[in-house]
Amino acid sequence: MERIPILKMGKFLLVTIQVDLYDRLALTLEEDLIQMVHKTGARGVLIDISALSIVDSFMGKIIGNIAAMSSILDAETVVVGMQPAVAITLIELGLPLSGVHTALNVERGMALLAARMPEETDSEDVDDD
Amino acid sequence: MWTTTNQNKEQLSILHDRDVIICRNRIKEVAVKIGMGIVNQTKLITAVSELARNMLIYAGGGNVIVEVVARGREQGVKIVFEDKGPGIQDIAKAMQDGFTTGKSMGMGLPGAKRLVSEFNIESTVGKGTTIKIVKWKNG
Amino acid sequence: MTRNIVTALQENQDRILDQWVNQRELSEDFGGNFNSFDDLKAQSSELLTAVLENMTAENITDLYASDLEPLIEYVSGLTLSRAKQGFSPRETATYIFSLKDALLKVLGELITEDPKELYRSTLEISKFIDNIGIVSFETFIRGREEVILGQADEMAELSTPVIKVWEGIIAMPIIGTLDSARTQVVMENLLQGIVETESSIAILDISGVPAVDSLVAQHLIKTVNAIRLLGADCVISGIRPEIAQTVVHLGIDLSKMVTKATLASALRYAYGILQLEVRKAGKEKSNL
Ligand SMILES: Nc1ncnc2c1ncn2[C@@H]1O[C@H](COP(=O)(O)OP(=O)(O)OP(=O)(O)O)[C@@H](O)[C@H]1O
Ligand SMILES: [Mg+2]
Numbered sequence: 001m002e003r004i005p006i007l008k009m010g011k012f013l014l015v016t017i018q019v020d021l022y023d024r025l026a027l028t029l030e031e032d033l034i035q036m037v038h039k040t041g042a043r044g045v046l047i048d049i050s051a052l053s054i055v056d057s058f059m060g061k062i063i064g065n066i067a068a069m070s071s072i073l074d075a076e077t078v079v080v081g082m083q084p085a086v087a088i089t090l091i092e093l094g095l096p097l098s099g100v101h102t103a104l105n106v107e108r109g110m111a112l113l114a115a116r117m118p119e120e121t122d123s124e125d126v127d128d129d
Numbered sequence: 130m131w132t133t134t135n136q137n138k139e140q141l142s143i144l145h146d147r148d149v150i151i152c153r154n155r156i157k158e159v160a161v162k163i164g165m166g167i168v169n170q171t172k173l174i175t176a177v178s179e180l181a182r183n184m185l186i187y188a189g190g191g192n193v194i195v196e197v198v199a200r201g202r203e204q205g206v207k208i209v210f211e212d213k214g215p216g217i218q219d220i221a222k223a224m225q226d227g228f229t230t231g232k233s234m235g236m237g238l239p240g241a242k243r244l245v246s247e248f249n250i251e252s253t254v255g256k257g258t259t260i261k262i263v264k265w266k267n268g
Numbered sequence: 269m270t271r272n273i274v275t276a277l278q279e280n281q282d283r284i285l286d287q288w289v290n291q292r293e294l295s296e297d298f299g300g301n302f303n304s305f306d307d308l309k310a311q312s313s314e315l316l317t318a319v320l321e322n323m324t325a326e327n328i329t330d331l332y333a334s335d336l337e338p339l340i341e342y343v344s345g346l347t348l349s350r351a352k353q354g355f356s357p358r359e360t361a362t363y364i365f366s367l368k369d370a371l372l373k374v375l376g377e378l379i380t381e382d383p384k385e386l387y388r389s390t391l392e393i394s395k396f397i398d399n400i401g402i403v404s405f406e407t408f409i410r411g412r413e414e415v416i417l418g419q420a421d422e423m424a425e426l427s428t429p430v431i432k433v434w435e436g437i438i439a440m441p442i443i444g445t446l447d448s449a450r451t452q453v454v455m456e457n458l459l460q461g462i463v464e465t466e467s468s469i470a471i472l473d474i475s476g477v478p479a480v481d482s483l484v485a486q487h488l489i490k491t492v493n494a495i496r497l498l499g500a501d502c503v504i505s506g507i508r509p510e511i512a513q514t515v516v517h518l519g520i521d522l523s524k525m526v527t528k529a530t531l532a533s534a535l536r537y538a539y540g541i542l543q544l545e546v547r548k549a550g551k552e553k554s555n556l
Contacts, residue, residue: 057234079499095234104499
């Protein structure tokens with residue numbers, strides 16, 4: 001069965017969605033991603049949707065689910081690279097994706113996640129003292 | 130999978146989740162052909178995605194008929210979604226933000242209506258549901 | 269009209285042309301509009317050729333016949349190029365109508381035996397040339413419509429300029445009413461601007477918006493939310509006191525948006541977010 005690859009980058013996981021997902025594939029991604037968060041103890045999930053030409057309510061729900069589930073496992077989710085037309089459409093559809101962070105691109109998304117968890121690096125320093 | 134019923138109408142049956150994507154892609158092509166801008170294209174295919182998926186989930190599938198229509202000089206895309214599913218008991222309720230019988234978000238029908246220029250829904254319990262939408266090139 | 273007459277007219281093209289360009293009214297009315305008599309003659313010869321080459325015994329009563337398309341196209345082109353030179357639609361149509369007199373005069377000289385035929389042919393030619401005049405009018409109007417539509421588009425673009433104020437900060441001043449159609453353009457341009465400049469803050473200045481009612485507020489909220497989806501922040505600036513008053517009186521909730529009274533304070537806020545500091549250069553020097 002087809003699968004969307006999930007990349008581990010330090011404390012974060014990166015998923016780049018290259019094609020419009022049919023529903024079954026999106027559900028598989030949700031499952032795989034949560035498994036990976038648990039297994040790797042990742043603190044953040046980056047979902048790059050810059051190649052997606054639409055996000056409908058189903059895809060919106062999957063993104064919301066990933067964010068909510070990751071949050072329970074103590075990981076934050078950032079959606080990056082949304083196309084302007086997709087953003088305008090999502091707002092009109094009525095899905096502002098309130099539960100997730102957003103960033104312009106992967107780099108900014110990483111920086112955002114890093115900025116939100118400074119205590120990790122700090123805590124090591126604190127231990128040394 | 131696409132059949133041409135007459136020279137400017139096309140029909141697709143939605144039976145699997147992959148058909149939803151095929152349908153979206155084809156309608157995007159039609160929208161591009163009449164020169165629709167990227168934002169309106171995206172709004173249109175998002176509405177199509179919602180309505181096609183509803184047919185699949187609640188009616189076990191259905192048909193989508195696409196045609197290019199004109200209003201004076203302006204062109205648009207007209208799409209009819211018809212299924213022989215259980216029908217919708219209370220259309221007014223189903224059209225409200227947040228109403229769902231499928232433990233979902235209940236945004237599909239009202240959201241699709243906001244995304245297109247014209248939206249018409251008819252449904253008979255036990256017989257099926259027909260939804261007609263039009264998106265004008267600049268609307 | 270019989271084929272023979274059509275052929276006879278074609279054979280007498282030079283005579284018709286002479287007749288036409290030497291009409292007193294033509295040289296008087298249009299002499300000043302052409303650079304020279306030769307210009308007038310050359311232009312007229314082209315139009316006459318197009319008429320006589322394409323007109324047949326059949327299509328003279330059917331302007332929509334497909335074999336008349338080259339003539340229609342020629343007349344449209346002629347109208348547009350004359351419009352560009354500054355001729356009014358009336359001048360161009362009168363010029364086309366003046367061909368009628370020349371054609372009818374020669375027709376009268378050609379048909380001397382059969383008054384009935386002369387009468388019928390005269391009517392047909394009259395109508396035919398009238399129709400060509402109408403085509404010219406229609407072309408003119410269509411040309412105007414295109415200009416108007418183009419200007420409307422241009423104005424929509426012009427009235428929503430995206431300005432890069434700093435690395436990472438863009439601004440868009442809105443002047444005029446913010447209706448649904450306008451909001452669409454504002455959103456598209458602003459979001460596109462954010463992506464293109466990779467800016468993380470967009471300032472939407474509404475000091476030029478006459479009134480904010482609940483619909484405008486909704487449009488603003490949608491814009492702010494769409495910008496957030498891209499991963500940028502939006503600040504609304506230029507809130508005049510009257511606007512603050514109506515917003516509160518109407519019970520509109522703008523509390524989820526960052527609002528600032530002036531563009532300057534919005535900019536200061538943006539600098540703060542980007543952790544930039546603006547200082548007087550002199551001060552730093554004196555500290556050294
Ligand atoms: N084609 C259909 N046949 C029968 N019932 C339908 C059909 N389409 C929609 N419905 C009913 O209308 C309700 C509302 O549909 P809508 O698409 O708005 O929300 P949803 O599908 O439940 O959730 P979402 O689309 O946000 O995932 C559905 O829950 C379902 O009961
Ligand atoms: Mg739905």
